[in-house]
Amino acid sequence: MLFPTLSFGLFFLLVFALTWSTTSNDWRKLVLLVASWIFYGAWDWRFVPLLIVSAVMNWGVAALIARDDDRKRRKALMLGGVVANLVMLGFFKYFDFFAEQAGSLLELLGVRQDPALMQVILPVGISFFTFQGISYAVDVYKGRVPAARLLDILLLMSFFPHLVAGPIVRASDLVPQFQQKPQLNRGMVTMGLLLIVWGLFKKAVIASELATAFVDPVFEAPMMHGRIDLILAAYGYAVQIYCDFSAYSDMAIGIAALLGYRFPRNFDRPYRSASLQEFWRRWHISLSRWLRDYLYIDALGGNRGGKARVYRNLMLTMLLGGLWHGAAWTFVIWGGLHGAALCVERWWSRASLTKAWVLPHWAKVALTFHVVVLGWIFFRASSFGDAVAYLGGIFAPQVDTMTVTPLVVGLILFGLAIHALPWNAMQRAAERLRSLPAPAFALGLAATMLVVDAMRYEGVAPFIYFRF
Structure with missing residues (x-):
């Protein structure tokens, strides 16, 4: 769903009406969250669970970091979260590239074989939402931001305006806004x-x-x-x-x-x-x-x-x-x-x-x-x-x-x-x-x-x- 299209215009008008008609801030965030998943699913529904799993994983890692007082365990949790994000990004974005390079290297060494390329589909926006997840886990570890509620992190990483091409909005910028009911002025x-x-x-x-x-x-x-x-x-x-x-x-x-x-x-x-x-x-x-x-x-x-x-x-x-x-x-x-x-x-x-x-x-x-x-x-x-x-x-x-x-x-x-x-x-x-x-x-x-x-x-x- 592209911004400069009639379908997105109708989608946004409906989301705009629903969000500003809700009186509860939590219900408002739920509406925005579901709308964001619909927006992402319009490209390919199969990757909506990937988006959810990524957000839950980063929320869980940050929550464990915030509750642990041991410095070494906190660092291990942070590094584990960063590695998990990079592994997910690396698989979808670089698997076929490195498999192809490995095949070329083997051919130069005299080993002729066709590597089994999986033709992995690159999920739209994965580079952006994984970077957001990494920054959130690191910021909680560094004490730059407190650990946030699951709903806020789900919305942070799924929010449709910046989901597929940025800007990369950090938790310190957006989560405090989610925690208060927004006001709209002229x-x-x-x-x-x-x-x-x-x-x-x-x-x-x-x-x-x-x-x-x-x-x-x-x-x-x-x-x-x-x-x-x-x-x-x-x-x-x-x-x-x-x-x-x-x-x-x-x-x-x-x-x-x-x-x-x-x-x-x-x-x-x-x-x-x-x-x-x-x-x-x-x-x-x-x-x-x-x-x-x-x-x-x-x-x-x-x-x-x-x-x-x-x-x-x-x-x-x-x-x-x-x-x-x-x-x-x-x-x-x-x-x-x-x-x-x-x-x-x-x-x-x-x-x-x-x-x-x-x-x-x-x-x-x-x-x-x-x-x-x-x-x-x-x-x-x-x-x-x-x-x-x-x-x-x-x-x-x-x-x-x-x-x-x-x-x-x-x-x-x-x-x-x-x-x-x-x-x-x-x-x-x-x-x-x-x-x-x-x-x-x-x-x-x-x-x-x-x-x-x-x-x-x-x-x-x-x-x-x-x-x-």
Whole structure:
């Protein structure tokens, strides 16, 4: 069930009416929980029990940790919970990949056999809800949050607005909201509706049009396109993935706001970053903070130790972050590229360089953006060979054809121009709109949605991050 569809619109209207008509907060949460399972089951009912088992397991581990006073047993319980989450994620996401790699290795050693691939189906959103489970167990162990009721944890990990593609909302952010009956005011309604419409525009008009009209055909057959097409398609994918993923986050935040809950911001104009470190503070913020807090700091030690250890921790964090996105070498290379760039940045910022070597801000932004775009080529390519062929076409083109249209160029420029907006542009717009009379606001909203519907590409493609 996709957000920008009529079926989801009807589903949400029913959920909205039921939740705000209940007087008991527990009944409200039960309604949201059942609705979330229905939402997830619309994709495949067979995996709803997996979602429930994951939530119950993490609730149980955290409850045992909270009740035990022995430090060693608490740590063992926490590690057991983390391992259980990773085993579940690893089986569904990486089993076939590692089985295939093992078969290739055996073939190189002269042992010819066909590994029995199980063709494991990847449950939608498993990377997100397992990461939420890990963070909850670790936070209870660290004393950052108290153990919560089963109902609250079930809803935390199943809540449909962020279930399948984030943001990764931690227990410390959402459980306290679940424990109080939410209130809905005009400001939240205005902001929520504005975010939904803005997300719908970015997804249905910009991202979908770029994907179908230009980016997908170029990446599927890079050798059939000239240098200009390849360069612009790389820029186009940078805009497409930003508009696609930030659109989902915007709509998720807006939908949660209409239900009375606040999600953290997940994107903050990432392509205006002057460094890779700044980029990761602005891109997929909930994942970046998760990797920083639980992997880089808690698991690897962060900046503690010598320079070599810090560089190692940066590389491991980004390599594992790349592998989190999918079982393919292209994702590992993408993560390694970002890790290497972060290490170079760290060395550069601490080296004794004269002012002559210091780049102006605009040059830093341009350099950072192009490093990110280079990484997106590996991220988008179907295989390492396709990525190499794509780069080869840029530097040694075999054809001079150009298929890019003025509309595509305009969408790319518009998608980049979005980053020039002030950080609080949406909030300021909501504040102005909330003063309008309700009929005028409703009429304007309806007219805007009709315009977006008329402009959008036919059909609704799944969000890119559904496969992660």
